[in-house]
Amino acid sequence: MNNNDQYRKLMPPEPISPEEQCTCAEIQAIYLAFDLTENPIHCDICRGAVAPERIELTPSQVDAVADWTTTFGSIYKLWLQSGSYEAWAYEQLVEAGSAVNLGGMAVAGALSTGRSCGYLWFWNERRPDCCPRCASALDTLPNAFLRCPICKVYV
């Protein structure tokens, strides 16, 4: 954890700054990544947050994203707290078969209509050098993420 992380739990939800917002003319591909805000949808090109209305999510897609964000956020915060639940939370975040990762993959799949939607996999300290889900070799994307060509998992 860096210095910023320890203060994050005290940061209230606020509108994100314009620099963190995607302003690309066209959104070609997206990925899901919890960033401590309510909106985990990001642009593949600039890594900025994509307003849900820009990609015209259906109500059921919105519900699925919101449910996953709440679950992932709750577990992530338990990990950040470094208390009694830290080890449990870490397992949930890294395990390929955990409910939160299965859910995230399902939501990314549900959002892959018309454009590709990846799923940013949690890792800490050491970036995985193969897919944390299927162990495939990873491609390097222009946005500096590594991506599994099979699962569309990003690390």
Ligand SMILES: [Zn+2]
């Ligand atoms: Zn963008």
Ligand SMILES: [Zn+2]
């Ligand atoms: Zn994979």
